[in-house]
Amino acid sequence: MYPIIVFSVSGLLMLFLGLSVNKKSLLPYNLLFMLVGLASNFLDWNAPGLYFNGMLEISNPIILVQWVLIFAAILVSGISSRQFDDTHAYPAEYYAIMQFALVGALIMVSFQNLLMLFVGLEILSVGLYVLTGSDKRNLRGNEAAIKYFLMGSFATGIFLFGVAMFYGATGSFDISSGNSVANNLLEGKMFFWLGMVFIFIGLLFKISAAPFHFWTADVYQGAPTVFSAFMATIVKTAVIFALFRLAAYSFNLEYENWSKFLVIIIGLSMVIGNVTAVFQTNFKRVLAFSSISQAGFMLLSLIGLGAQSYGNLGFYSLSYALATISAFGVFLVISSNTIVEGRPSENINVFDGLFSRNPDLAIILLISMLSLAGIPLTSGFWSKFFVLNDAAAKGYFWILILGVLMSAVSLYYYFNPIRASFKKTDLGKIEISSLSKYTLYVCAALTILFGIAPNILRSLF
Amino acid sequence: MFESSIDRIPDVFMKVPLVNFVLLATMLFVIGIVGVLIRKNAIIIFMSIELMLNAVNMLLIAFSSYKSDPNGQIFVFFIMAVAAAEVAVGLAIIVMIFRNIKTIDISILNKLRG
Numbered sequence: 247m248y249p250i251i252v253f254s255v256s257g258l259l260m261l262f263l264g265l266s267v268n269k270k271s272l273l274p275y276n277l278l279f280m281l282v283g284l285a286s287n288f289l290d291w292n293a294p295g296l297y298f299n300g301m302l303e304i305s306n307p308i309i310l311v312q313w314v315l316i317f318a319a320i321l322v323s324g325i326s327s328r329q330f331d332d333t334h335a336y337p338a339e340y341y342a343i344m345q346f347a348l349v350g351a352l353i354m355v356s357f358q359n360l361l362m363l364f365v366g367l368e369i370l371s372v373g374l375y376v377l378t379g380s381d382k383r384n385l386r387g388n389e390a391a392i393k394y395f396l397m398g399s400f401a402t403g404i405f406l407f408g409v410a411m412f413y414g415a416t417g418s419f420d421i422s423s424g425n426s427v428a429n430n431l432l433e434g435k436m437f438f439w440l441g442m443v444f445i446f447i448g449l450l451f452k453i454s455a456a457p458f459h460f461w462t463a464d465v466y467q468g469a470p471t472v473f474s475a476f477m478a479t480i481v482k483t484a485v486i487f488a489l490f491r492l493a494a495y496s497f498n499l500e501y502e503n504w505s506k507f508l509v510i511i512i513g514l515s516m517v518i519g520n521v522t523a524v525f526q527t528n529f530k531r532v533l534a535f536s537s538i539s540q541a542g543f544m545l546l547s548l549i550g551l552g553a554q555s556y557g558n559l560g561f562y563s564l565s566y567a568l569a570t571i572s573a574f575g576v577f578l579v580i581s582s583n584t585i586v587e588g589r590p591s592e593n594i595n596v597f598d599g600l601f602s603r604n605p606d607l608a609i610i611l612l613i614s615m616l617s618l619a620g621i622p623l624t625s626g627f628w629s630k631f632f633v634l635n636d637a638a639a640k641g642y643f644w645i646l647i648l649g650v651l652m653s654a655v656s657l658y659y660y661f662n663p664i665r666a667s668f669k670k671t672d673l674g675k676i677e678i679s680s681l682s683k684y685t686l687y688v689c690a691a692l693t694i695l696f697g698i699a700p701n702i703l704r705s706l707f
Numbered sequence: 708m709f710e711s712s713i714d715r716i717p718d719v720f721m722k723v724p725l726v727n728f729v730l731l732a733t734m735l736f737v738i739g740i741v742g743v744l745i746r747k748n749a750i751i752i753f754m755s756i757e758l759m760l761n762a763v764n765m766l767l768i769a770f771s772s773y774k775s776d777p778n779g780q781i782f783v784f785f786i787m788a789v790a791a792a793e794v795a796v797g798l799a800i801i802v803m804i805f806r807n808i809k810t811i812d813i814s815i816l817n818k819l820r821g
Contacts, residue, residue: 361782368789375796379803388804389816395797396752396813400743402793403759406786407736410766410779414729417774419782 247297247304248286249312250352256282257345264338270331273681276323276341283348284316296358300420303358307707311355311487311560318479318567319348324685325575326472329582340380344476347373351484355491360409360419363488367405367452370484371398377473378465384589390468397451397461405448411441412496424496442497442504446489453485455545456514459538463526466534467592471581474530475574478537479567486544490559493548505549509637509645512549515542516652523659528592529577532659533570536618539652540566543633546645550636557707558632564703565625565696569617572689576611579678597663599671606683607676608667610690617693619660620653625696632704728769735762749801749811753794760790 256279263275287309294305323341330337350369357363375398379391409419415438416423427438447458454462466474497504519539526532544566547559580597581590601608617626630653638646696703735758742755764783771779805811 361785364782365785365789368793372789372792372796375800379800382803383807385807388800388807391800392749392804392813392816395800396743396749396756399753399756399793399797400740400759403736403739403756403763406760406763407766409782410732410763410770413767413779413782414770417770417776419778 247302247356248289249283249316250349252279252283252286253345253349253352257342257349260338260342260345264336264342267338269335269337272337272341273323273327276344277320279345280316280320280323280348283345284313284320287312287316301359301362302353302356304356307556307560308356310706311483311563312352314560314564314567315348315351315355315480315483317564318483318571319344319476321567321571321575321685321689322472322476322479324688325475325571325578325682327681328679329470329472329578334381334383336380340377340473343373343376347377347476348480351480354484355487357488357491358421360412360421363492364402364406364409366484367488368402370481371402371452374398374473374477374481377476378469380473381470384468386468387470388468390465393461394465394469397465401448401451401458403448404444404451408441408444408446408448411437411444413441415441421492421495425499439500439503442500445492446504446508449485449489449492450511453482453489453541453544454538455511455541456518456538457511459515459518462538463522463531463534466537467528467530471530471574471578474533475571475578478533478570478574479563482537482541482544483563483567486541486559486563489545490548490556493551494556498551501551505640508545509549509642512542512545512645513648515539515545516648520652520655520659524655526659527594529581529594529596529663530592532594532662533573536656536660537570539656540618543630543649546633546637546649549640549642549645550633552636552639554632555636557704558629558636560707561625561696561700561704562629562633565617565629565693568689568693568696569614569624569626572610572614572686572693573618575682575686575689576607576614579607579676579682583676594662594666597666598669599673600667600676602671603673604676604678607678607686610686611667612664613690613693615660615664617697619657623694623697625693625700627697628700632700725769725773729766732762732766732769735759735765747812747814749804749813752813753797753801757790757794760786 263272290304290309296303347370350366353362353366357366375391375395378394379387381387413419415427415434427434451458516539519535523532523535526535544562547555581592584591584596617624620626620630634646634649739755739759739762743752746752764786767779767783801811
């Protein structure tokens with residue numbers, strides 16, 4: 247609850263700081279505010295309950311998820327150092343909007359009332375529409391912004407229709423009221439089922455699960471890379487936890503009905519995400535399709551829906567955020583050093599000879615790609631293991647086999663950048679700012695740490 | 708939080724069955740969806756999305772009246788406020804695109820390919 251207040255205030259402060267402070271010293275302020283937010287979350291520890299007239303729920307597992315979100319935002323700010331130095335960038339506004347968007351994400355993981363879910367979703371989305379289009383002169387950025395905006399508001403409309411139907415069936419927006427219609431006759435349940443389907447579709451749009459994924463690759467490619475990383479990690483984590491809350495508290499009695507459809511969506515996400523990624527040459531598009539398949543894996547914990555599922559999903563979100571942010575971070579440094587036709591190259595061949603140009607970055611890239619592919623000794627292996635284990639406990643063995651098969655397919659495209667980075671090259675060394683260097687070290691170190699001892703994190707949930 | 712102040716449905720609503728409101732709202736919503744899917748002009752798509760939101764508003768108000776529960780009407784205020792914020796951002800994006808390419812036809816926006 248406190249970080250919501252902290253970030254609302256600090257976002258405003260950030261806007262004022264933009265007037266008075268030098269552009270380059272805004273990032274330390276942003277990191278300071280985020281650390282204050284991270285620390286203020288501790289005030290809610292061991293004080294579970296409903297706040298703001300039953301609008302938000304706070305409990306220790308929810309606080310841990312909020313930590314994951316804020317920590318991911320800190321890492322994204324870390325890799326953004328030196329990216330906003332040119333004259334057309336307005337870092338004060340970007341950081342302020344990032345903090346406001348974070349408020350939306352924090353609300354989305356702790357809502358108790360569908361009104362709060364809607365408000366949180368919109369705070370997060372509207373902020374990201376602006377960030378996607380923040381590079382005003384870039385036509386690709388413009389195109390990505392309008393695509394994201396139109397698809398996002400379309401999804402919001404569908405989601406709201408579902409909320410209205412839910413209200414019609416239950417007479418309340420409280421998420422626990424979903425259980426009140428469990429024993430109704432078919433007539434009363436009609437509205438409830440319609441509402442459930444539309445709410446699911448609206449949120450699956452936002453999480454970019456197949457077949458609602460068609461906007462993802464274009465938006466990730468066109469958005470500035472820092473904000474693609476923000477989208478890939480924070481939006482995905484916030485929406486998946488919102489879906490988890492709905493599945494666990496509102497729709498749990500209808501589990502038999504929706505799980506059959508959800509498992510098909512998971513299968514589609516895995517197949518479409520992984521198979522399409524093989525044919526991509528643009529690294530941001532590869533990561534976009536990889537994020538579609540990772541969304542499929544994350545949704546597996548909704549199928550599991552057991553006592554451990556929440557912790558498994560938290561572990562998955564953190565390990566996915568660490569791996570993705572370090573992939574985007576390495577890519578950001580290299581592509582801004584490789585200018586083709588006046589703008590940073592995004593082709594996979596920017597990684598050519600990375601090992602001789604900067605061995606540290608090559609090792610970090612290797613770790614993050616191994617983690618995304620789910621190779622043992624990285625946290626990505628355990629996160630996939632836990633969610634697949636969860637789904638198998640409910641008897642969905644075919645999705646387990648499909649998941650393992652698709653992980654094997656994903657090895658191909660995750661190894662492309664690694665292969666490229668060990669090529670010979672005569673290009674010069676790559677310099678990297680110390681802040682992004684330490685951010686990337688932290689990501690890689692935590693990926694290995696949680697890969698060796700996953701229970702450090704998992705026992706907290 | 709909000710105690711019901713009226714304990715019965717107002718007479719004027721009794722004359723129209725709830726299902727009529729639901730059907731009308733659903734029709735408006737479907738028109739909005741079809742508009743988003745088939746039109747090419749960004750402003751028209753935008754209007755279709757607003758139509759979807761307003762269909763939802765009507766649905767909420769109808770349910771709210773028939774259940775004598777004010778929560779639904781409060782939700783409508785939130786939708787209106789958020790939709791206004793979305794309009795501000797959306798029109799800004801459209802203006803930004805118009806400045807760069809002098810058109811708002813989304814079918815010529817196809818630079819993003821693998």
